[in-house]
Amino acid sequence: KNEVEQSPQNLTAQEGEFITINCSYSVGISALHWLQQHPGGGIVSLFMLSSGKKKHGRLIATINIQEKHSSLHITASHPRDSAVYICAASYNTDKLIFGTGTRLQVFP
Amino acid sequence: EPEVTQTPSHQVTQMGQEVILRCVPISNHLYFYWYRQILGQKVEFLVSFYNNEISEKSEIFDDQFSVERPDGSNFTLKIRSTKLEDSAMYFCASSDTLTTDTQYFGPGTRLTVL
Numbered sequence: 001k002n003e004v005e006q007s008p009q010n011l012t013a014q015e016g017e018f019i020t021i022n023c024s025y026s027v028g029i030s031a032l033h034w035l036q037q038h039p040g041g042g043i044v045s046l047f048m049l050s051s052g053k054k055k056h057g058r059l060i061a062t063i064n065i066q067e068k069h070s071s072l073h074i075t076a077s078h079p080r081d082s083a084v085y086i087c088a089a090s091y092n093t094d095k096l097i098f099g100t101g102t103r104l105q106v107f108p
Numbered sequence: 109e110p111e112v113t114q115t116p117s118h119q120v121t122q123m124g125q126e127v128i129l130r131c132v133p134i135s136n137h138l139y140f141y142w143y144r145q146i147l148g149q150k151v152e153f154l155v156s157f158y159n160n161e162i163s164e165k166s167e168i169f170d171d172q173f174s175v176e177r178p179d180g181s182n183f184t185l186k187i188r189s190t191k192l193e194d195s196a197m198y199f200c201a202s203s204d205t206l207t208t209d210t211q212y213f214g215p216g217t218r219l220t221v222l
Binding site for chain 1: 139141143145150151152153156158163164166197199209210211212213215216218
């Protein structure tokens with residue numbers, strides 16, 4: 001069964017800390033997505049990757065195809081980074097299969 | 109920057125009533141999706157739509173659900189006879205190509221079935 005697992009479920013950090021959120025998935029994905037869900041519910045796509053590493057500002061996403069694992073890193077975290085971060089995978093179909101999300105709270 | 113829009117932002121309805129949720133995808137996008145998120149649960153795929161027909165649907169998307177692109181801009185999700193368990197946030201998304209491309213999400217419609 002194609003599934004996506006995320007850890008941790010909840011994460012608290014002090015401002016400035018380096019944060020890592022992990023995602024594992026089943027074999028055969030065509031792409032792995034990282035998304036951010038704001039407290040109001042809106043969803044924003046952060047990254048889509050199928051290999052290697054991508055960077056945007058303080059956010060870095062990596063994927064290891066052999067280990068079926070992806071990580072999202074946030075450097076120099078800030079309270080405005082507080083949100084739910086969601087990993088989602090596509091398995092050569094149209095649909096995205098979502099993880100349960102990681103709730104991040106960054107305190108000043 | 110182009111964005112996906114959804115209306116209404118919140119819909120309250122009585123069980124058994126029909127509801128139509130509306131979405132305006134990004135104008136040059138070709139692939140359209142509906143997802144739902146029951147409160148406290150993960151986001152779930154409902155349906156994808158391309159070239160004026162459903163390309164994939166989940167087990168959730170039964171005969172009570174339908175989608176339509178009635179004109180060149182709107183993309184709608186209809187629930188024929190709502191049930192209490194249809195209460196959820198419904199998200200529309202669009203992409204330029206298939207799911208190997210980024211999907212852009214609308215702000216969601218919160219549906220409450222009483």
